[in-house]
Amino acid sequence: MRVVIAEDETLLRQGLRLLLEEGGFEVVAAAGDADELLGAVDAHGPDLVITDIRMPPSHSDEGLRAALRIRSERPDIAIVVLSQYVQRRYALELLGGEASRIGYLLKQRIADVGAFRDDLRRVAEGGTALDPEVVAVLISRAGRGGGDVRRLTRRQREVLAYMAEGRSNAWIGQRLVLTEKAIVQHTSGIYDALGLPVTADDHRRVLAVIRYLDGAAD
Amino acid sequence: MASDWSAPPLARSLGAALTLMMVLGVLFAALEFALLLPIPPEFWVIALFPAVALVWFVAGTIAWRRRPSSRTGLLIWVGGISLLAGGLLNTGIQFGIVVGSVFATVIVAVIVHLLLAFPSGRLPDRTSRAIALAGYFVALVLQTPVYVWGMGLFAPAIPANSELATIGGEVQRWAGLVVVVATAVVLGMRLRATSPGRRRVLVPLYGYGMASVVLIPASASLDVALPVPAVVAVQLALIAGVAVAFTVGVLVGGFERTAELEELAAWLGTESGREPLRSAIARALGDPSVELVYWLPVREGFVDEQGIGVDPPDDPGRGFAVIESDGAPVGAIVYDARLVGDQQRVQAVGRVAAIAIARERLTTELRASQTALRHSRVRLVEAADRERARIAKDLHDGLQVQLVLLALEAGRIHDDAQVEAVRDRALHLRQGIEEAADELRRLVHEVMPSALVERGLVLAAEDLVDRMPIPTTLRAEGLDAPLSPTVLNVAYFVVAEGLANTVKHARAASASVSLTREGDVLAVEIADDGVGGTGVHRGRGLAGLADRIDAVGGRMSLRNVPGGGTSLRAELPCGS
Incomplete structure (x- = not known):
């Protein structure tokens, strides 16, 4: 898999490259700012882009803006945005109308090397990877005014969070040490409680859940 | 007037x-x-x-x-x-x-x-005096040949003589022409x-x-x-x-009916409801452009009414008359030298007004030191903001990256280790480092919220509202134009502190945040429907904030809302 990295911290850029190459990814370019990133994407047409949000020259949100641009111009390229801090607004902007081929993770998630590589592969194959922290913000925000999310069981809320992160039923089952069938039961319970339509694709499911959570607040 | x-x-x-x-x-x-x-x-x-x-x-x-x-x-x-x-x-x-x-x-x-x-x-000067005098000479003295010889006014004694009259007339005409040209x-x-x-x-x-x-x-x-x-x-x-x-x-010409010195003196004698000293002096001199400046001993220089330093004008058209009281300068009158002409009159006006000028000078001195104090407080706040931003940036770029890299290394050791015990210890190490990174991330975020740096006040406030445990609304109006970093910071910390107070003390069911910019004032209001109480325990965290708000020339009030709840409101000047 061909990857372009954008990260202005040299050490972290090297660490990322190493981690990817050891995992069988092919790093075709490593950019230090948003302009370099856009240039590298044009030049290499990679399968996956991994970018930091805050980069030179203004150290504001140029990485995010570059990601949104690539997403609208080249929807076939998978993008994972890394950041020191995650927030709801950026997650919604990145998802847009399509939760496929997109990831938004805390930078420190790269330390769990195996899980991080899995997230990258899932996104590159058309899936979604939303950071647990931003999902937690969404769920707590949806539940704070009362509402249907509060009526879910603890286990159902756990499953809901994993669904929002973009996990498959198989993964959730493995994680919770349950059969996939049990997970399907949980998900249909959640669908009923929240009044969501049943969807087959994991990434469509993400979009439906996120939209529900974002709209349920207050 | x-x-x-x-x-x-x-x-x-x-x-x-x-x-x-x-x-x-x-x-x-x-x-x-x-x-x-x-x-x-x-x-x-x-x-x-x-x-x-x-x-x-x-x-x-x-x-x-x-x-x-x-x-x-x-x-x-x-x-x-x-x-x-x-x-x-x-x-x-x-x-x-x-x-x-x-x-x-x-x-x-x-x-x-x-x-x-x-x-x-x-x-006003010797040249013009000479020309005017020459004019009268031509009109009165050089006129004599015209009536003595031309008209034969004194006929028997001095007979008329048309030749002399013509010569005299020519002389008067040419002399007159010289006067006109001059x-x-x-x-x-x-x-x-x-x-x-x-x-x-x-x-x-x-x-x-x-x-x-x-x-x-x-x-x-x-x-x-x-x-x-x-x-x-x-x-x-x-x-x-x-x-x-x-x-x-x-x-x-912009001249009001002018008061003489006595009128000025009478004006100085009245105490209440009087116009500014400057206007009174302007009227006494008949010069609307008069400016008053005051001597400030600490600066050894002149300042205007706002306490801003002023140099004597270079322009020769502007007169500068220093006013003294008890042998020491108290101020100066800057006037239109071409209009007033006579420096003596300005000095006379100055002598009459010296005591009043001295009094205004004290006011100005006070105002100048106040202005200086306010500026220095703003500079302190800005310096503190800059320093915090620098520390946060250093932590973000340096320590945080290092922790991520260390965690990554621990993660790789975990993946590569053959011995189960080593794998476990590497995993613990990685999780420990990640916890430390989390702590640091929160600290950096509290000092320098990334949304504020990346997208400005509204998005940063939205992130705070998103993380509130109770339903909280956000309303923002008129915030399209960028704000200065100082105002941005103060406004953000008002929202953060206000919401933190609500969570800690108010036992509220809901809260609201409103950010409204009207003209040059940014109003920040955080309201809740909790138990109210504006006591010290609620205000402690706000004390430091109040100083910052005061330093940038803003105001803050914490009050109980009728029917329960508390409202924290700050108004910050944000003029360009």
Whole structure:
């Protein structure tokens, strides 16, 4: 898999490259700012882009803006945005109308090397990877005014969070040490409680859940 | 402005004197008119002499009343008298003919004098004094050949001599021309040096005055083309216009009815409801452009009313009179040197106003130190903000990255390790490092929220609201234009602290945040429906914030909302 990295911290850029190459990814370019990133994407047409949000020259949100641009111009390229801090607004902007081929993770998630590589592969194959922290913000925000999310069981809320992160039923089952069938039961319970339509694709499911959570607040 | 105070004694006595003069003027004009009777129809024009003189009297009286400190009114009166005297020529009586002949051209010299002395009515320098004097010399002394030899006024003793009269006339004409050219040069130089506003008044006035000075003597040669009465009528119309022009010049030149020194002193004696000292001095000097500056001993320099340093002007058109009290400078009056002319008068005004200036100076001194203090507080806040931002950036770019890299290394050891115990310990190590990174991330975020850096106040506030455990709404209005980093920071921390207080103390069911920019004020309000209470335990975290708000010139209030709940409101100035 061909990857372009954008990260202005040299050490972290090297660490990322190493981690990817050891995992069988092919790093075709490593950019230090948003302009370099856009240039590298044009030049290499990679399968996956991994970018930091805050980069030179203004150290504001140029990485995010570059990601949104690539997403609208080249929807076939998978993008994972890394950041020191995650927030709801950026997650919604990145998802847009399509939760496929997109990831938004805390930078420190790269330390769990195996899980991080899995997230990258899932996104590159058309899936979604939303950071647990931003999902937690969404769920707590949806539940704070009362509402249907509060009526879910603890286990159902756990499953809901994993669904929002973009996990498959198989993964959730493995994680919770349950059969996939049990997970399907949980998900249909959640669908009923929240009044969501049943969807087959994991990434469509993400979009439906996120939209529900974002709209349920207050 | 003039109606603010009842007319002081001096103004009243001036008014009485002017009224008396006006009555006398009308009487003499009527007397001359009577002497001219009967007027043959073809010489109707001679009746205009007393009429034009009356125009000058009225104009002079208005100018004098409206601007008692200027001598323009007096000069216009002199012109009127000379016109009346010149008109006696046509009365036919011997005395009248002599006086009329002597004063026939004095009006031209008076116009030259008026031009050179406008607007103060005083001749400001030696050159203009010499030119005015030469004008009177040409009009009075060089006039003698015209009536002695030309008209044979003293016929038996000195017989008429047309040759000498012609020579005398030529000499007077050429000397007059020299005076006119010199006047034109002086006026031209003044126009170049004057301010654009004053120039708008002076250009038409000078133009008209110079045109009449040239045309009045020259129009005598028009009599080949026009009948004599018509030529004289044109001359008299021109002359009447001059008086009107100068009076209008005095009135539209931006001069208010001027108080004399005594009026200023009377004004200083009143205590309440008075206008600023500057305006009083401006009126006393008849110069609306007067500025007052104050001596500040600590800076060893002059400052204006706002406490901002001022240097004595380089412009020669601006006079600078230092005012002293007890031998030490207290301030200075900056004035229009061309308008006021006489430095002595400014000093006299300054002596009368010295005590008041000294008092204003103390106020100014206080204000200046206050301004300096406020600026220094703003600088401190800005420096603290910068320092915090720098520390946060260092942590973000340095330590945080290192922790991520260390965790990554621990993660790789975990993946590569063959021994189960090593795998476990590497995993624990990685999780420990991740926890430390989490802590650091929170710390950095509290000091320098990334949303504030990346997207500004509204998005940063939205992130705070997103993380509230109770339903919280956010409303933002008029925040499209960027805010200064200082205001941005203070506003954000007001929201953060206000929401933190609500969570900690209010036991509220819901909260709201509103950010509204109206003009140059950013209002930040955090309200909740909790148990209220504005006690110390709620305000402690706000104390540091209150200092910052105060330093940037804002206000903060914490109050109980009727029906329960608390509202924290801060108003921050955010002008450009």
